[in-house]
Amino acid sequence: MPTTSVNWAVRxxxxxxxxxxTEFRTRYAFNAVVMFAVVTxxxxxxxxxxxxxxxxxxxxxFWVVFFFAAMSGLAQVFVRExxxxxxxxxxxxxxxxxxxxxxxxxxxxxxTILAVVxxxxxxxxxxxxxANWPLFLVGLLxxxxxxxxxxxxxxxxxxxxxxxxxLFTVLSFPALMPLLVAAVEITSVSFxxxxxxxxxxxxxxxxxxxxxxxxxxxxxxxxxxxx
Amino acid sequence: MLKLxxxxxxxxxxxxxxxxxxxxxxxxxxxxxxxxxxxxxKSTLLRLIxxxxxxxxGKVNFTENKKKLDFDQYRKRxxxxxxxxxxxxxxxxxxxxxxxxxxxxxxxxxxxIDNLLAEVGLxxxxxxxxxxxxxxxxxxxxxxxxxxxxxxxxxxxEPTVNLDENGKGIVRDIISARRKNAIVIIATNEKEDYxxxxxxxxxxxxxxxxx
Numbered sequence: 001m002p003t004t005s006v007n008w009a010v011r012x013x014x015x016x017x018x019x020x021x022t023e024f025r026t027r028y029a030f031n032a033v034v035m036f037a038v039v040t041x042x043x044x045x046x047x048x049x050x051x052x053x054x055x056x057x058x059x060x061x062f063w064v065v066f067f068f069a070a071m072s073g074l075a076q077v078f079v080r081e082x083x084x085x086x087x088x089x090x091x092x093x094x095x096x097x098x099x100x101x102x103x104x105x106x107x108x109x110x111x112t113i114l115a116v117v118x119x120x121x122x123x124x125x126x127x128x129x130x131a132n133w134p135l136f137l138v139g140l141l142x143x144x145x146x147x148x149x150x151x152x153x154x155x156x157x158x159x160x161x162x163x164x165x166x167l168f169t170v171l172s173f174p175a176l177m178p179l180l181v182a183a184v185e186i187t188s189v190s191f192x193x194x195x196x197x198x199x200x201x202x203x204x205x206x207x208x209x210x211x212x213x214x215x216x217x218x219x220x221x222x223x224x225x226x227x
Numbered sequence: 228m229l230k231l232x233x234x235x236x237x238x239x240x241x242x243x244x245x246x247x248x249x250x251x252x253x254x255x256x257x258x259x260x261x262x263x264x265x266x267x268x269k270s271t272l273l274r275l276i277x278x279x280x281x282x283x284x285g286k287v288n289f290t291e292n293k294k295k296l297d298f299d300q301y302r303k304r305x306x307x308x309x310x311x312x313x314x315x316x317x318x319x320x321x322x323x324x325x326x327x328x329x330x331x332x333x334x335x336x337x338x339x340i341d342n343l344l345a346e347v348g349l350x351x352x353x354x355x356x357x358x359x360x361x362x363x364x365x366x367x368x369x370x371x372x373x374x375x376x377x378x379x380x381x382x383x384x385e386p387t388v389n390l391d392e393n394g395k396g397i398v399r400d401i402i403s404a405r406r407k408n409a410i411v412i413i414a415t416n417e418k419e420d421y422x423x424x425x426x427x428x429x430x431x432x433x434x435x436x437x438x
Contacts, residue, residue: 006334014329025317085313088279092302094330
């Protein structure tokens, strides 16, 4: 059959497009992630009542909701492949780096959608918005990249396990601890209207975390994926 | 010249040995039928050869002009059709074929996809969702996915399972055509499939013999 070759980016995009199409038709991860976020935000808002939490507490609550909502859906990228029996043919169809970055980009898109849903709801429920939006968005973007990279390799690991659901959160929490601490700190500063000089240390930590986790994940992925 | 060497291959699941000490070599243009009773390890042997399973002992090596190929080099030239492999049920047949071509680094046009589907007897079904396919149609689609690669190594587990007489004829023609230029290994207990291979490897204690 006459064919022309395509470059690495097109191959990665093929994985993203396939996962987006599948997600759009089944709403497998999207519904779980968004419903978890909405329910949790509503519950926290109702339980707080008329009490007005401090800005650092609100920043922590934002990331607690975000983290657990993400945990409810991000593992699906690999769990679905294993459970549907499509993993073996995918292993024989492409290199590990293409699969990893395709799945990571899909998770990043899912997290971005989650952020778009959570942020307005958070502003409405808690009547608070970041006083410094650029700073908030820089912190959010750095955290999302690290979150997508880390959870993609962890999802690949737990997809081989029998007890998948609980294991994903249990493994992710310690691995993501530095990321969450830095993200909470940046969000807290953005809520009180601080400047960039106040977030330099946590931002450096976040960027370093992103680089180290994604590099390690790429190096380990072939071994994990071919198990 | 592409060559497959299987040396003293063995696989255990826990304490149970599925098989031990299997050795054979195949070159392009040679084919092998693996037979044996249920549980004798036919599918396990095929999975070990493809690299989807890790052997407990022995080695599987693909070489070209005496240079060893790593997994990423030989997987590009290898295609497998097996009942335990699934395709994406929420995608159409055409979307599946386009995905498997692109993710492997090739771009296919719509008329190539239509021609490929016609070759396996699925003309006019390109835009049907795979979830709506019967088991026989799914088996035909798996052959279309395998043929996308124009493979130098074709591995087929139960080649004619779920197929009607017309489907069996198509599949046997595909395998016969591939045998001339590729390494072909089939796992089967159907005597009608034996002529598709030059040699037969009987698992379950009967050894290997030429046919």
